[in-house]
Amino acid sequence: MKQWQIVEWAKLAESDFSPGAPAEGQVRLKMRAVSLNYRDHLMMLGQYNPKQPLPLVPCSDGAGEVVEVGPGVTRWKVGDRVCPIFSQSWVGGPPSKERISQTLGGPLDGTLRPEMVVDQQSLVAVPAHLDWEEAACLPCAAVTAWNAISDQPAGSRIVVQGTGGVSLFALQLAKAAGLEVLLTSSSNEKIERARALGADHCVNYRETPEWSRAVRAWARDGVDCVVEVGGAGTLEQSLRCLKPGGKIAMIGILAGAAKPLNVLPILMQQLRVQGVLVGNRDDFEAMNRVLARAQIRPVLDQRLPYSQAPQAWERLASGQHFGKVAISGCW
Numbered sequence: 206m207k208q209w210q211i212v213e214w215a216k217l218a219e220s221d222f223s224p225g226a227p228a229e230g231q232v233r234l235k236m237r238a239v240s241l242n243y244r245d246h247l248m249m250l251g252q253y254n255p256k257q258p259l260p261l262v263p264c265s266d267g268a269g270e271v272v273e274v275g276p277g278v279t280r281w282k283v284g285d286r287v288c289p290i291f292s293q294s295w296v297g298g299p300p301s302k303e304r305i306s307q308t309l310g311g312p313l314d315g316t317l318r319p320e321m322v323v324d325q326q327s328l329v330a331v332p333a334h335l336d337w338e339e340a341a342c343l344p345c346a347a348v349t350a351w352n353a354i355s356d357q358p359a360g361s362r363i364v365v366q367g368t369g370g371v372s373l374f375a376l377q378l379a380k381a382a383g384l385e386v387l388l389t390s391s392s393n394e395k396i397e398r399a400r401a402l403g404a405d406h407c408v409n410y411r412e413t414p415e416w417s418r419a420v421r422a423w424a425r426d427g428v429d430c431v432v433e434v435g436g437a438g439t440l441e442q443s444l445r446c447l448k449p450g451g452k453i454a455m456i457g458i459l460a461g462a463a464k465p466l467n468v469l470p471i472l473m474q475q476l477r478v479q480g481v482l483v484g485n486r487d488d489f490e491a492m493n494r495v496l497a498r499a500q501i502r503p504v505l506d507q508r509l510p511y512s513q514a515p516q517a518w519e520r521l522a523s524g525q526h527f528g529k530v531a532i533s534g535c536w
């Protein structure tokens with residue numbers, strides 16, 4: 206059996222893998238599928254955490270089958286379908302330094318390996334309607350989207366930026382909750398696909414750099430929430446979209462992490478800028494109930510075989526993907 210490791214920055218290589226036995230309270234998983242997040246792209250380049258020791262098994266997201274349970278395990282049995290949670294120690298409650306520091310795919314070894322041994326508390330059950338690759342998309346991207354928008358009541362209007370993993374989950378969850386969604390994209394072809402998923406209005410941010418004007422034409426009084434995956438490079442436009450009291454769900458840095466900003470609109474309109482760091486196990490389970498009730502299936506751009514893991518990174522880096530890039534298990 207082989208596992209994939211980042212052996213030096215920008216270099217993924219296969220290495221021998223030795224399966225471990227579960228200790229007290231742990232289970233052993235056969236990993237059935239993995240999915241990529243933009244974070245994994247940054248991690249590969251050494252830009253997420255340049256101090257991360259290597260080698261590292263990449264990827265936070267995956268789904269697997271319980272193949273062995275250790276002594277004292279009560280939550281799972283052999284054959285259960287599960288996803289490891291992103292922050293392995295964050296089961297519930299507010300974030301703390303300890304709870305948010307033990308994340309898969311850096312600093313902890315991640316999911317791109319044949320098997321994992323995981324604490325029984327650090328897993329959630331896979332919704333029954335999802336296959337392995339679909340389930341592997343949930344732990345980071347979907348939970349993040351859920352925490353960005355799940356406080357919005359039906360009828361709220363939101364902006365979703367782009368057509369990557371987080372954004373399409375936000376679109377799907379928002380439509381299931383009765384929200385109205387304006388989606389931005391750099392591609393008119395992707396815009397048509399987003400409309401088919403339920404986007405109420407779409408704007409090409411390349412053709413319309415001042416896209417907040419188009420948002421204001423759609424929602425004259427402003428929107429309730431922006432799912433901010435662009436970061437510093439899009440924040441000024443996003444702030445212009447909000448109604449007084451509206452919220453920026455600050456998630457990503459696709460358009461940069463730092464830029465001078467006029468903060469006056471934030472205080473003059475009592476806007477809220479709320480950071481989102483994925484979420485905890487309780488959030489994941491609450492989201493899964495909604496996915497099951499609404500029969501939401503993740504949007505998969507590609508399902509690549511395990512042997513083609515490097516191509517999955519190339520696909521994500523190309524920016525051509527629509528939704529999630531998944532890698533199937535390794536047997």
Ligand SMILES: NC(=O)c1ccc[n+]([C@@H]2O[C@H](COP(=O)([O-])OP(=O)(O)OC[C@H]3O[C@@H](n4cnc5c(N)ncnc54)[C@H](OP(=O)(O)O)[C@@H]3O)[C@@H](O)[C@H]2O)c1
Pocket residue numbers: 241242243244345346349366367368369370371372389390391392395410434435438439455456457458459460481482483484521524525526528
């Ligand atoms: N804070 C957290 O907990 C958390 C969790 C997950 C992800 N993130 C962050 O959120 C961001 C998105 O992650 P992801 O995994 O969803 O990425 P992804 O799947 O790679 O999505 C990339 C897509 O975003 C769109 N995009 C790129 N630059 C843009 C810009 N300047 N303005 C608007 N849209 C732009 C593009 O869509 P089009 O091709 O349609 O233009 C692109 O295809 C990343 O920065 C990631 O690190 C944070």
